[in-house]
Amino acid sequence: GAVVSQHPSRVICKSGTSVKIECRSLDFQATTMFWYRQFPKQSLMLMATSNEGSKATYEQGVEKDKFLINHASLTLSTLTVTSAHPEDSSFYICSARRGTAGELFFGEGSRLTVL
Amino acid sequence: GESVGLHLPTLSVQEGDNSIINCAYSNSASDYFIWYKQESGKGPQFIIDIRSNMDKRQGQRVTVLLNKTVKHLSLQIAATQPGDSAVYFCAEDTLGGGFKTIFGAGTRLFVKA
Numbered sequence: 455g456a457v458v459s460q461h462p463s464r465v466i467c468k469s470g471t472s473v474k475i476e477c478r479s480l481d482f483q484a485t486t487m488f489w490y491r492q493f494p495k496q497s498l499m500l501m502a503t504s505n506e507g508s509k510a511t512y513e514q515g516v517e518k519d520k521f522l523i524n525h526a527s528l529t530l531s532t533l534t535v536t537s538a539h540p541e542d543s544s545f546y547i548c549s550a551r552r553g554t555a556g557e558l559f560f561g562e563g564s565r566l567t568v569l
Numbered sequence: 570g571e572s573v574g575l576h577l578p579t580l581s582v583q584e585g586d587n588s589i590i591n592c593a594y595s596n597s598a599s600d601y602f603i604w605y606k607q608e609s610g611k612g613p614q615f616i617i618d619i620r621s622n623m624d625k626r627q628g629q630r631v632t633v634l635l636n637k638t639v640k641h642l643s644l645q646i647a648a649t650q651p652g653d654s655a656v657y658f659c660a661e662d663t664l665g666g667g668f669k670t671i672f673g674a675g676t677r678l679f680v681k682a
Contacts, residue, residue, distance in 0.1 A: 458612075488670065496577070497577075497673065497674050497675050498613070498672040499672075500669060500671060503669055547612050547613070549612075549670070556601070557615055558603070560605075560613045560614070562612045563610070563611060565610070
């Protein structure tokens with residue numbers, strides 16, 4: 455199977471700071487990557503779809519100025535949580551697929567704690 | 570964002586028994602469905618998938634059943650093992666500016682030794 459790597463796996467930051475999370479497809483080119491958010495004991499909530507070379511498509515209710523997504527290459531997408539607050543504390547998971555449909559390959563997730 | 574953000578129901582089974590996990594999906598136009606397994610603190614792992622032109626697909630110890638009439642998916646795990654303990658999510662691919670995968674509510678499976 456394909457490998458998707460996320461970094462960092464855990465991050466703790468102070469309220470008001472910005473945090474960047476990287477998502478890399480290690481052995482395939484990912485035209486499309488997805489960012490999910492997961493609160494404890496809940497399902498994964500799709501935040502945005504990231505397309506290489508174009509602006510991300512955000513789901514309803516997700517603030518694009520708060521969660522900046524950049525997909526600069528076919529193997530890297532980044533999520534920046536700007537001016538983080540405690541309510542942004544969550545598990546952020548990226549995923550990627552080779553084509554336009556079909557199996558998603560997930561990263562291991564990044565746990566963000568905002569103090 | 571789209572999701573069913575419910576607190577997770579739990580299924581507890583004895584080791585060696587068969588497990589059946591159910592899921593209702595939302596979009597009758599979805600044509601690809603996936604079951605994922607998520608262990609604590611990790612990203613989801615693919616288990617098995619099925620396209621809408623099928624009603625059953627079998628893998629190793631796992632079977633997925635699709636009932637499009639009532640928009641229902643089930644995952645059957647044969648001879649459940651302690652290593653199967655995890656949260657299981659169904660997901661559907663829905664077209665909205667390119668296919669995106671929407672997760673349903675998960676089910677926590679506990680396997681008692």
